Every structure is written in C-alpha cells, then in structure tokens.
Amino acid sequence: MENKNRTKQQSRQREVVIIGAGLTGLTTAFYACQKGKDIEVLESQDRAGGQIRSFHEHGFTFESGPNTGVISHPEVAELFEALKDECTLETALESAKKRLIWKGKRFHALPSGLMSALFTPLFSWPDKFRILGEPFRAKGKDPNESVGALARRRLGKSFLNYAVDPFLSGVYAGNPLTLVTRYALPKLYRLEQEHGSFIKGAIAKAKEPKSERDRLATKQVFSVKGGLEELIKGLCHRIGDERITLNASSVRVTPLEEGFQVTYTNREGEEEQICCQKVVTTIRAYALPTLLPFVAPEEMNLISNLTYAPVVQIAVGVRSTDGIEYNAFGGLIPSCEHKQALGILFPSACFSDRAPKDGALHACFLGGVRRPELVEQSDETLSKLMRHNLTELLHYPEQKEPDLIRIFRHEKAIPQYEMGSGERLEAIERIQQSYPGLILAGNIRDGIGMADRIKQGTHIGLEL
Ligand SMILES: Cc1cc2nc3c(=O)[nH]c(=O)nc-3n(C[C@H](O)[C@H](O)[C@H](O)COP(=O)(O)OP(=O)(O)OC[C@H]3O[C@@H](n4cnc5c(N)ncnc54)[C@H](O)[C@@H]3O)c2cc1C
Missing domain, CATH: 3.50.50.60 (FAD/NAD(P)-binding domain)
Structure with missing residues (x-):
C-alpha cells in the first residue's frame, strides 16, 4: 500500500x-x-x-472490532x-433476526409484536400497562437528560433495565445514566421533543412521505462477504x-x-x-x-x-455446536444481572462462511464503562471466563473446548x-x-x- x-x-x-x-x-x-x-x-x-x-483462521472468519453495522443512512x-x-x-439472514436479552437464568427474545410484548417476562406488568399512557406523558425539559432518566420517566424501570440498558451496553458499552440522549441517541431525543412521545413520533415518522433515497435507509444489519x-x-x-x-x-x-x-x-x-x-x-x-x-x-x-469505554472482544469458534443452535443476531446482558459479559453475537447465524459447516462463531464483549478492569485481565483469565460464558450463557457442555479463542483488547473503544x-x-x-x-x-x-x-x-x- x-x-x-x-x-x-x-x-x-x-x-x-x-x-x-x-x-x-x-x-x-x-x-x-x-x-x-x-x-x-x-x-x-x-x-x-x-x-x-477481519481475520481468517482454520475456517473461521472473525473481527477484532465491529462485527456488524446498520444501513441506517x-x-x-x-x-x-x-x-x-x-x-x-x-x-443478516432473516432467520437470525431475533434479539435476546438475559433475565434470570436464560435468554428471552425481545418482543417483536403486540402479543409477545404483552407476555414477555422481560418487563413488569405495571410497566406494560404504563406504556399505554406514554403518548400522554409530558415531554422532558432538561436538554441534558440522560438516556436512563428519559427511559425511566417515559417507559418505566423494567424497560430501562431490560431494554435500554442492554441496548446501550451493546452499542456504547456505556451507562444509560451518564449518556446524554440529545447526543447519544439524537433520533430518540427528537421523537420526544418534536412529537411529544416516542409512540406518537414513531407513528408520525412511519406516515411521512419518503423519497426513493430515504428508502435506501433501512433497519437491516450488514457486514461484508x-x-x-x-x-x-x-x-x-x-x-x-x-x-x-x-x-x-x-x-x-x-x-x-x-x-x-x-x-x-x-x-x-x-x-x-x-x-x-x-x-x-x-x-x-x-x-x-x-x-x-x-x-x-x-x-x-x-x-x-x-472519554472512551474500554472493550474486550473474544472471538470463539467451535467446529461442532453439539446440536446447540442460536438462530439469533445475539444476546445482550442487562447490567442488573451482574454478569461478566456485556453480550454475545452469533455472526455465523447471520452471515455466510463465518465458521466451518456444523460449527459456529461467537463474538463475546466484556468490559465497558462498568467493568473497565476486565481489559487488563490476562489471556488466561479471559479464556477461562469465556469457557464459563459458553456453558452459562449458551449452555454448551462444561467440558466443551472451543476450537478457536482470540482475544482483542481495546482500551479506548467507544466514545461516550x-x-x-x-x-x-x-x-x-x-x-x-x-x-x-x-x-x-x-x-x-x-x-x-x-x-x-x-x-x-x-x-x-x-x-x-
Ligand atoms: C470493539 C468495537 C466494537 C464495535 N462494534 C461496532 C458495531 O457493532 N457496529 C458499528 O457500527 N460500529 C461498531 N464499532 C465502532 C466502529 O468500529 C467505528 O465507528 C469505526 O470503525 C470508526 O472509524 P473511524 O475512521 O472514525 O476511526 P478509527 O477506526 O479509529 O480510525 C482512525 C485512524 O486514525 C489513525 N490515527 C490515530 N492517530 C493518528 C495520528 N496521530 N496520525 C495518523 N493517524 C492516526 C488510527 O490508527 C486509525 O487507523 C465498534 C468499535 C469497537 C472498537
């Protein structure tokens, strides 16, 4: 070059x-x-x-930094x-659309429709009913309101804990109580400020006429072959x-x-x-x-x-999944669940040729602003932690030995x-x-x- x-x-x-x-x-x-x-x-x-x-080893293709983006513009x-x-x-394949959130002892799918939203164990019943009042709640006046404060005010504590917090861990490796909505999630901020409510704003946005160019922006997750x-x-x-x-x-x-x-x-x-x-x-x-x-x-x-959040990414490959299948984009772990990992992605479920046939590639993220010390842990400690995650989070047998473990430390990964x-x-x-x-x-x-x-x-x- x-x-x-x-x-x-x-x-x-x-x-x-x-x-x-x-x-x-x-x-x-x-x-x-x-x-x-x-x-x-x-x-x-x-x-x-x-x-x-990107790296290619023994039939696995994995990333040290970002794994996926969204065609949002x-x-x-x-x-x-x-x-x-x-x-x-x-x-990403349609079959891997599901997003998982950890609660208790396992992952649960993030609701994608009305019925699943009603019966999901992720959110409390009072908060599910409270959502009905969201369009009528007054809009915030503090231009520096944190995402956490905004979510709690409009949606309730369980939505903050089991939707907003893990989402911000996944995107920012950050803390919802310190990220300022206006800068960290400007679209969300504008929904409330311009339309008075997330629900009203989302409906108004969906009705807005879209040019051919606007339609190029989608929610689709992308990578590159x-x-x-x-x-x-x-x-x-x-x-x-x-x-x-x-x-x-x-x-x-x-x-x-x-x-x-x-x-x-x-x-x-x-x-x-x-x-x-x-x-x-x-x-x-x-x-x-x-x-x-x-x-x-x-x-x-x-x-x-x-400031920048530190992140450790661990790429884990298995040649055989022992029948365990995760047809999902990935799973996120709310901070109130007190686990070591922020979340885990399933790139081989989303994209072609990331792992040998019958195998799987996982990308686990640790650290963030809440656990910065994990970036300083030795390879041995992190590998041990990863093996534990495979069993606890993905239910692989305890004796399962991954065929590939690669650790990438980013001391200054994501700006806050x-x-x-x-x-x-x-x-x-x-x-x-x-x-x-x-x-x-x-x-x-x-x-x-x-x-x-x-x-x-x-x-x-x-x-x-
Ligand atoms: C672990 C991790 C996971 C991520 N996950 C996602 C994700 O899932 N989805 C997503 O959309 N984004 C994700 N991101 C963010 C994404 O990677 C970044 O938005 C993007 O790659 C940043 O590109 P950039 O060019 O702005 O900065 P950089 O990639 O940091 O590029 C800056 C360049 O400047 C060079 N440089 C620095 N100082 C100097 C100097 N003094 N002189 C000359 N050159 C210099 C650096 O070497 C570097 O090559 C992730 C980032 C990390 C670290």
Missing part, C-alpha cells in the same frame, strides 16, 4: 490531507477522489482500517453501490495506494497564512512535509492536542476530555457522548471557524457507529 512510485521528496503539495485511514478517513478520501481532488491520507499504523479488522447503501466491483454487502475489512480493501483500492501513506508518525499540523503545513516522520525516520489547502482529522479526541498544537489548551481540553458533549461540539465549531479549511471529524461528533462514520465521510468528502 505504501507509495512505491512517488519520487522521494521532503516537501510536496496536495489539495487536502486526511489524517487517519479508518472508515471515516477512507470514506472521505474516496468521495474526494471521485470529485477529482488531489488528496493524501496519512495513517500512523502499518495498515489501513483503524478499528475495522442512505449513504451506507450508496457507498456499497459505488464499491460493488470491490466488495459485496451482506445483510469475507469480513468487514473487505470494505476497507475496496476503499483503499479505489483511492489508490499512492494516496495512502502508512507508518506516518508524529503527524503535526501548522496553519500557514494560506492553508496548512502537515509534517510527519516516515517509516525511514525522515521528516516529510505536505503543504495543503485543507486538513481533515479523523483521529480520536485524546490524540488531537499533539496533532494540533496551535489550538489553545483550554479550547482543546473541551474536546480531548471525551456524556455531559460536556455540547461544549465539545461548540469548541469544534469555533476551531473550524478560526482556521478555515481545518475540519475536525471522526467519532468525536456525529455518531459512533459505522453508518454514522460513512455518512460523515461522504458529506465531508463531497464538500471538500
């Missing part, structure tokens, strides 16, 4: 430099290239993809359409290896009278400079002070104090959009206005999921 053809020069010109070759940076670069911009992506690692990485479908010669979008990294490879191929510089360390931006100078140390240890009109950063908040040393510390602190998010967004805006041409992107704003990253990258790339 490294530029082999570029003649060696210490200083060069580009229209745009994009910092970070994760999904955001590569999507931005792809669309900027489509518009004929002269761009270059600088990546500190020896590979592109950032948090997205038209930009996702449009990107896959644009890359259809490079990689193949794979949507062969693993999510195929999307990264496709993007890199279309951007062109000569525009992606790997192993670029000590990257720094300096504003010039017109434009910017970006300096970095190449893999040979030499300093190189790029002069450009625009810079797009897609790296995480805590790395920004070093990258942009000219921003006043008190302003930068409002961004770099963003908590109190302070408003100040962070305002600081980003002020910095961008003070330095025209500097764009602060990535998951410090606009959402944490892959779909959000694609949407943001698309818009920035097309507007450069």
